[in-house]
Amino acid sequence: MSSRTFYSIVLSGGIYLVMMLSLPAEMVREVMTYPSAFPETVGGAQPTALLAELNYDDALAGAPIAVVMHQFSASSGNFDNYRSNALTLRDLGFFVITPSMRGRDGSDGRRDSGGREVHDIYDAVEAVKARYPELVDPGHVYITGYSGGGGNTLSALTKFPDYWNAAASFFGISDYGYDSESSWYFHGSKANHQSTLRSDVGNPTAGDPLVIDRFYARASDRAAGNNPYAEIHLFVNEDEALTPLYQHQSYYTRALAAESFTGEFANVTHHVGYPDLYVDFNQDGQDSADELQYWVHQKQNADQQAAAERWFIDRMVAKQIPTPELNRADTMHVAGYLKTEAFALYLGDGQNAAGALTYDLSSDTYTFDLDILSSDETVPALLRVNTRHHVGKRIEIRADGALVKTTLGGGWVETDALRHATTVTLNFSHEDSPLLPVYARSEAVSYWRFESSGSLLDDSGAGAQGLVIEGDAPTFFALPASGLGSNIPGTIPQSSLANAGAALLNRAGYFSAGSGHIFHLSAFTLEAIVSTEQLHAGTQYIASKYHGVDSQRGWSLGITGTNAVPGTSSEGELFMTVSKYGSDATVIGSGQSLQPGNDYYVSVSYMPGGPILFRVMNLSQPDATITRTLRDSPVSSLFETSAPLLVGAYNGGQNAWDGIIDELRVSPGVLLDSHLMVSSGIRRQDWQDYYFTHDEQADGLLTLPESDPDNDGISNWLEFAAGTDPRQSNARPLLVSRDADGVRVSVQHLDIPELAAQLWYTDDLNGVWLPAGQHKLVEQSAEGYVLSESYAFEAPAHASQLYFKTSYTIPES
DSSP: OOSOOOOOEEETTEEEOEEEOOOSTTEEEEEEEEOOSSOSSTTOOOOOOEEEEEEEETTOOSEEEEEEEOOSSOOSOHHHHHHHHHHHHHHHTOEEEEEEOTTSTTOSSOOOSSSGGGHHHHHHHHHHHHHOTTTEEEEEEEEEEETHHHHHHHHHHHHSTTTOSEEEEESOOSOSSSSTTTSTTTTTOOHHHHHHHHHHTOOTTSOOHHHHHHHHTTOGGGGGGGOSSSEEEEEEETTOTTTTHHHHHHHHHHHHHTOSSTTTTTTEEEEEEOTTOBOOTTOSSOOOGGGBOOOOSSSOOHHHHHHHHTTTHHHHHTTOSOOOOOOSEEEEEEESEEEOSSEEEEETTSSSOEEEEEEEOSSSEEEEEEEEOSSOTTOOEEEEEEOGGGTTOEEEEEETTEEEEEEESSSEEEESOOOTTEEEEEEEOOSOBTTBOTTOOOOOSEEEOOOSSTTTTOOOSTTOOOOEEEESOOEEEEOOSSSTTTTSOSBOTTTOOBOOEEEEEESSEEEESOTTOOOOOSSEEEEEEEEESOOOSSOEEEEEEOOSSTTOOOEEEEEOOSSOOTTOOSTTEEEEEEOSSSSOOEEEEEEEEOOTTOEEEEEEEEOTTSOEEEEEEETTSTTOOOEEEEEOOSOSSOOOOOOOOEESOBTTTBSOOEEEEEEEEEEESOOOGGGSTTOOSOOHHHHHHHHSOHHHHHHOTTTSTTOOTTOSSOOHHHHHHHTOOTTOSOOOSEEEEEETTEEEEEEEEEOOGGGOOEEEEESOTTSOOEEOOSEEEEEEEEETTEEEEEEEEOOOTTOSOOEEEEEOOOOOO
16 A cells, blocks of 8 residues: 555545555555435435445546446345456556445445436445545546446436446346337346346336336436437347347437437447457457457456457547537436436436436526426426526526526526426526625624634624623634644635634533624625534534524534434535524535534525525635535525524534634625635626626637627726626716816726726827826725725816726736
């Protein structure tokens, strides 16, 4: 082994228990435990202890990922059986994942023969991306499998079509039992396989349409038209008996039949093997064992695997196979569920329905049309849409034109309004959102800075509510040069305020915000800088207005401990508890975890009727950036509880914080990233993301600095500098007027020092522009980040007419 040290570690998205085995230097084998994102039943709990064996070279950075899927039926021994195949790929330079499907080799959950369990393959890859960011390249993923594993490969290709760069299915199953003549149940499977399918899915011979629907949700050949993206290779022998040639042939022919233009599905190659068929890959004129195109139905040996993968594996290792990019408009077959980078659709319980989804993401209105193809057209559907390219934009979700809800762009939003023969639209507005005012600077209701032992309890916010110590006294903590707290900024970026100290809590004491301090805000942002010494079995709380008795529950912000918390998925996960009526509460997990020993900036923004926005920045990482997650809120408003505001605890002082809390600030409204205490000001990209869609930015014509989308004569550069809307021609950053005192020039611009605003004048438009040095400031006002300044200008004696303009030096970032 190298000098890297492995621990039991908590990460965003799940708990990863690492069991190390003794192996030669640099080559690592370990079993990863990870959680599923897909419940066993609708509304039920997800399996939390799925297993996957990992094989990788510890010294190799940025390796492409390879997934190896085991065969059908085996309940144990899958890691051992397919380790040689995994090691072959590892030695080629892959980071290899061998998942053991639900109910096998100790994995949690119940097996279901290619239904919800296929989602666990995706979850395993996502877990590896999060756990080993320095060792893997997340944009290059290969999947392969044998027999039932080949079937899992085909299903993964159609359920996650823009996720895989390349795939190889060896004698895979594309129809487990849907077609009454040619499916695997009726043609090829043995008695033990049929018994397993009847247990996992149902008996397809009984004529029950609901059972046929379940097989329809597993028929990947019907969904072959979903994936014109990955390089797909199908390997099967002409004389294959157990999973006959038809299984691959059906997938291949249905893919070609889905072509909207000639060559669209040239990404799929059907390799039919014969006992004496060789391909001279190395052009040496010799027939070698690793060139024989014949793959017996068994675990493939090194020669058999090489004879197949030599068609593409070198390009996959070299990362020459491109990363998939989803079509902006298309029709896809949903076999149970479908997940892309842009949207996801889950039908019924994920394994009992199929449908056709037509989508269009090519404009400011996203459109989704659904036709249920299985027998029960009333089956519910859950649509999730990724709106990360529409940060801060108001979104109207409509079903057949009727408004379903209004929410805020920036993360995944979801609706259950999509049904059979229904059209759901997401309309992205360019108007200022009432939920997120543009450039609304924080006006703190309370801001506890914990700067010294003498000011530990002081509130520098507008509320001026001093804290009261409860329990064992928290103490002042001077920020050190190393260790816990050393990465907390010594100067707050947004305000340039010096920051020398913090509050140190020991889980036995906390603060309350004065006996009478109760703030009621319909929307607010709570920010803090925190560090925890260690995780405990129970939760720890940063702040709360929450008491456990009925009618006093409001909200709380904390992190999970080592015990599982419903609504969250990992240890140390930042979460918010919310209640509408005060008598019950719901936990909303952020999906982002805080590791003991690190310093973090955290914030939560709540907006009535909108999602909950979590933001986390790991200050202990160089060049740290803010990570944002949006979660739909189950409550349209928070209960105005009489419980006091607590800092470092909840529920009358329980589950107190163990570590550092610093710079705790509560602001009205929802703040943009640029308005947070760890941000130094408005960035041009924030402004551009607010007013322009992802497609408009990609096209570039509307967003050029010199472009003028609203045709008001003011370029995008000046609209940004003036803090005005580039799509509304009702704002002017420069106004000139005359009054009794002479010429008055009014300028509006963003309060950013780097803008370097300069006022110019001339008395001849064909002449020279001069800096307007002879002026004095007579009035100044500010609204958010926008400054309005009026100057009295002393005109030159000879001038009969004057013209003015402003110029700015604008930072790119």
